[in-house]
Amino acid sequence: QQKVQQSPESLIVPEGAMTSLNCTFSDSASQYFAWYRQHSGKAPKALMSIFSNGEKEEGRFTIHLNKASLHFSLHIRDSQPSDSALYLCAVSISGSWQLIFGSGTQLTVMP
Amino acid sequence: GGIITQTPKFLIGQEGQKLTLKCQQNFNHDTMYWYRQDSGKGLRLIYYSITENDLQKGDLSEGYDASREKKSSFSLTVTSAQKNEMAVFLCASRRTSSAETLYFGSGTRLTVL
Numbered sequence: 001q002q003k004v005q006q007s008p009e010s011l012i013v014p015e016g017a018m019t020s021l022n023c024t025f026s027d028s029a030s031q032y033f034a035w036y037r038q039h040s041g042k043a044p045k046a047l048m049s050i051f052s053n054g055e056k057e058e059g060r061f062t063i064h065l066n067k068a069s070l071h072f073s074l075h076i077r078d079s080q081p082s083d084s085a086l087y088l089c090a091v092s093i094s095g096s097w098q099l100i101f102g103s104g105t106q107l108t109v110m111p
Numbered sequence: 112g113g114i115i116t117q118t119p120k121f122l123i124g125q126e127g128q129k130l131t132l133k134c135q136q137n138f139n140h141d142t143m144y145w146y147r148q149d150s151g152k153g154l155r156l157i158y159y160s161i162t163e164n165d166l167q168k169g170d171l172s173e174g175y176d177a178s179r180e181k182k183s184s185f186s187l188t189v190t191s192a193q194k195n196e197m198a199v200f201l202c203a204s205r206r207t208s209s210a211e212t213l214y215f216g217s218g219t220r221l222t223v224l
Binding site: 001006036042043044045046049086088098099100101103106 | 142144146151152153154155159161169170201213214215216218
């Protein structure tokens with residue numbers, strides 16, 4: 001059964017810092033890897049996704065996937081107070097409709 | 112664009128009571144999901160449905176029933192509400208491919224007295 005774990009549980013960074021969030025998964029047949037962001041009291045929204053090994057950059061956000069090490073990460077360049085939110089990683093296995101989420105990283109960016 | 116509407120936004124029930132949460136989507140998505148989010152934590156999958164009249168159990172299905180009678184709607188029933196399942200229940204949907212983005216409703220917050 002797929003296990004998805006996130007670290008750290010919470011993180012406080014100053015404005016302008018580089019932030020790195022981590023996610024590990026247990027099933028090597030996983031094919032879809034995504035980060036969702038949830039501001040306080042709001043619905044989660046998809047941020048970025050990746051399917052194959054390597055990196056993908058969108059603006060200040062970069063997602064990095066290493067399937068061999070069962071790990072992917074989200075990096076936020078020049079972190080802003082508006083980035084303060086709960087970040088959730090999610091993984092699905094090839095051929096499965098289930099999307100399994102991690103337990104979340106609460107990010108606070110201090111002005 | 113589309114929207115996912117969850118009703119009610121707040122649901123208060125007594126311990127042992129049967130309670131129903133409703134979800135409607137106008138994306139015309141095939142697949143729908145129910146997740147539970149305990150305070151400030153991650154999402155745990157309760158039930159999902161690949162198409163109308165299909166139901167699949169997630170890891171947290173015990174104590175819940177679900178119903179998908181129409182493509183656009185997906186209901187979740189708490190069969191006997193317990194104090195330890197006070198949480199926000201999130202409905203989501205996506206297109207047929209399992210690699211597509213999930214879209215969420217704004218949630219139903221359950222309180223059990």
